Amino acid sequence: MTVRERFRNRSGSGRSLVRTAAGDRGVHIIGAGRRFDDRHVLDGIDLTIAPGEFVALLGASGSGKSTLLRGIGGLDDGFTGEIAAPTAKAIVFQEHRLMPWLSVWRNVTLGLRVPDPRAAAIAALDEVGLASKADAWPATLSGGEAQRTALARALIREPDLLLLDEPFGALDALTRITAQNLVASLWQRHRPATLLVTHDVEEALLLADRALVLRNGRVAEEISVDLERPRPVTDPAFVALRSRLLAALGVAPTGRDVHSTETAPHPEQEYTHA
Structure with missing residues (x-):
């Protein structure tokens, strides 16, 4: 029986049921829709994320990317x-959402029941290079350190599904590159199914197995990123995929050099609407 048939057999109304994907560590979405007042933001979304797959979701502001992630x-x-997703999931938002009155290690284990929470937190912080900050207060962390703490808080729960809602959006360019490399490394180590919401074309192609473009409430484009990791942005195959993804997003390159970290603005500023 297909996923669609199972959903049809279980569904008795038009309302969505966010179900546990029993025996499956992936995500299955059939005909998902979301409207706010009289506006359909999402309409008839069909999407599968396989266990261990990394998917990037792009689209114009207001296209429903974060709405779908929240669903x-x-x-x-x-x-x-219908939305079927694993029970074991974790979300990292654009803002770290750390509790300022708790130390870093206590933030990492917030709500987690384990025999030795401090030891577990330090092990998770060590994975993101922050074991020395275990007893620090969130206010003393840099933006990059705070986001790495948020990643540790997500991964300590050993999720089958990791949801990333523009987690690098507030970081400067160099810190963002470091954070991207860290996420790539952590994903390869833990292999959760991962959905990344981003506006950054290069970020999507550096990290994901597939890049999806939301348009008019639906997944309008799907681009497979069949490149070996790590992925140099100067690789002709990478450049070709970037041009294809930009075209899918309805933008065109300006022709300026985007590879220099000294003079180049943020990648989103490198393109103009076609």
Whole structure:
């Protein structure tokens, strides 16, 4: 029986049920929709994320990227259609959302029940290079350190599904590159199914197995990123995929050099609408 058939057999109404994908560490979405007042933000989304697969989701502002991520994460119960996702999931937002009155290690283990929470937190912090900051207060961390702490907090839960909602958006260019490399390394080590919401074309192609473009409430384009990791941005195959993804997003390169970290603005500023 197909996933669609199982959903049809279980669904008795038009309201979405965010279900546990029993025996499956992936995500299955059938006909998912979300409207706000009289506006359909998402309409008839069909999407599968295989266990261990890394998927990037792009689209114009307001296209519904974060809305879809929240639906998959179980944070929005206003969807129609069907969403099946693993129970073990974690979300990292653009803002780190650390509790300022808790030390770093206590933030990492917040709500987690383990025999030795401090030891578990330090092990997770060590993975992101922050074991020495275990007893620090969040206010003393840099932006990059705070986001790495948020990653440690997500990964200590050993999720089958990791949801990343523009987690590098507030970081400067160099810190962003470091954070991207860290996420790539952590994903290869732990292999959760991962959905990254981003506006950054190069970020999507550096990290993901597939890049999806949301347009008019649907997944309008799907681009397979069949390149070996790590992926040099100067590789002709990478450049070709970037041009293809930009075209799918309705933008065109300006012709300026985007590879210099000294003079180049943020990647989103390197393109103009076609």
